[in-house]
Amino acid sequence: MRRRVPVVLVALGLxxxxxxYVWYTQRVVNELRGxxxxxxxxxxxxxxxLVDTDTSTATGTAALLDLSREIREIGVPxxxxxxxxxxxxxxxLPDFGDGFAQPNDRRFDGIVRELDRQNHPLDLPNVGQxxxxxxxxxxxxxxxxLLQVAMLVLLIVAGVMVLGVRARAERERVWAGMAREAAxxxxxxxxxxxxxxxxxxxxxxxxxSASARRHxxxxxxxxxxxxxxxxxxxxxxxxxxxxxxxxxxxxxNYFRARVPTLANSVxxxxxxxxxxxxxxxxxxxLEWAVESLVKNAIDALAGRGGTISVRLDRAAGGGxxxxxxxxGPGIPPKLRRKIFAAGFTTKESGWGIGLPLARRIVExxxxxxxxxxxxxxxxxxxxxxxx
Numbered sequence: 409m410r411r412r413v414p415v416v417l418v419a420l421g422l423x424x425x426x427x428x429y430v431w432y433t434q435r436v437v438n439e440l441r442g443x444x445x446x447x448x449x450x451x452x453x454x455x456x457x458l459v460d461t462d463t464s465t466a467t468g469t470a471a472l473l474d475l476s477r478e479i480r481e482i483g484v485p486x487x488x489x490x491x492x493x494x495x496x497x498x499x500x501l502p503d504f505g506d507g508f509a510q511p512n513d514r515r516f517d518g519i520v521r522e523l524d525r526q527n528h529p530l531d532l533p534n535v536g537q538x539x540x541x542x543x544x545x546x547x548x549x550x551x552x553x554l555l556q557v558a559m560l561v562l563l564i565v566a567g568v569m570v571l572g573v574r575a576r577a578e579r580e581r582v583w584a585g586m587a588r589e590a591a592x593x594x595x596x597x598x599x600x601x602x603x604x605x606x607x608x609x610x611x612x613x614x615x616x617s618a619s620a621r622r623h624x625x626x627x628x629x630x631x632x633x634x635x636x637x638x639x640x641x642x643x644x645x646x647x648x649x650x651x652x653x654x655x656x657x658x659x660x661n662y663f664r665a666r667v668p669t670l671a672n673s674v675x676x677x678x679x680x681x682x683x684x685x686x687x688x689x690x691x692x693x694l695e696w697a698v699e700s701l702v703k704n705a706i707d708a709l710a711g712r713g714g715t716i717s718v719r720l721d722r723a724a725g726g727g728x729x730x731x732x733x734x735x736g737p738g739i740p741p742k743l744r745r746k747i748f749a750a751g752f753t754t755k756e757s758g759w760g761i762g763l764p765l766a767r768r769i770v771e772x773x774x775x776x777x778x779x780x781x782x783x784x785x786x787x788x789x790x791x792x793x794x795x
Contacts, residue, residue: 421563428559485541487520488532495520496536597627597634600666626662633692645690645773652687652694652728652793653680653720659698660718667706672713674706680720685728687793689774694793697769697778700762701732701789708736708787726795727776733788744780766791 488497495509495516509516523529523539530538604624660678667674698718705716714735723729739747750764770778770791781788 425559483543487516487539490536597630600627645693647688647690649686650689650691651684653685655691655695656698656720656730659695663702672711674709674713676716678718687728687795693769693773697766700766704762705734708734723792728793730791735786738786
């Protein structure tokens with residue numbers, strides 16, 4: 409719930425920003441429409457006075473009065489001064505309204521300077537000057553966009569903070585999942601060691617005890633590798649040229665000796681091309697990624713049996729491709745986009761860390777790619793390491 413609060417605040421901020429933008433643009437449209445209407449009326453009155461054949465000046469005077477009234481309705485603050493700078497007439501001043509100024513009235517001096525700062529005054533020959541300011545619409549057009557930009561900047565900052573919070577939460581989930589995965593991985597060889605010990609106790613004189621000891625040594629070696637893996641967390645990968653075939657084959661051989669072979673048997677096969685296939689890699693992390701894929705396939709075949717195929721090929725353009733495929737139930741299309749998300753799992757006892765961990769090792773530590781390949785049956789994963 410706490411992680412959702414910043415997202416909700418950013419969404420509300422965006423709605424507020426969009427709402428204010430729509431409201432203000434509609435206001436600007438209405439103001440411009442009103443200005444167009446007033447300008448049209450002014451034009452009509454002036455044109456009527458020009459074409460009037462009446463020799464009297466009544467029509468012209470009325471037109472000029474109408475023109476003056478329409479100009480005042482536009483809302484432009486105006487002060488007319490004479491040739492000596494004394495105010496004669498003013499309109500649309502918030503503190504004074506409209507009217508004629510008294511001779512030598514100095515109350516308008518500061519207002520005149522402010523209007524001249526906004527716009528250059530107009531000269532009227534033998535009359536004086538017209539000092540005018542900005543309409544409320546112009547003032548709004550100068551201020552409102554700045555407020556909207558400031559709000560947008562705040563939303564961007566909030567969005568970045570939300571992404572940071574989400575990223576930290578994601579890392580926390582990954583680290584917690586890795587700890588659980590460590591316990592899970594350590595549990596497998598430990599259980600196996602207990603089984604071998606019981607078998608050796610029962611068959612102390614059996615020649616097969618030598619084979620059992622070899623398997624025990626393999627489990628002990630795996631425990632050591634798992635322990636070394638967690639020493640590498642948070643450190644840069646040690647990329648050195650290695651034969652990737654030997655590393656992958658070692659992982660396959662380990663699981664091949666430990667998968668079910670009786671009821672619901674699982675067969676693990678491995679294919680590789682001729683000669684070594686050398687790529688720069690961190691062997692410890694590489695084996696970890698491949699193990700996660702193979703174990704994921706074994707879990708998919710649990711209770712039903714099947715085949716797991718691991719194949720090593722040279723990738724197009726150099727590098728290597730490791731394909732891990734099984735003939736299990738596969739991954740439903742609607743879940744294909746979620747399987748690499750930390751914490752997502754379809755297994756009751758799963759933690760949803762294996763595939764995200766494998767992808768991080770491949771893509772972040774080795775600059776490669778881990779992809780789910782479309783298939784008609786089972787699940788197929790390709791791990792591509794650059795050369």
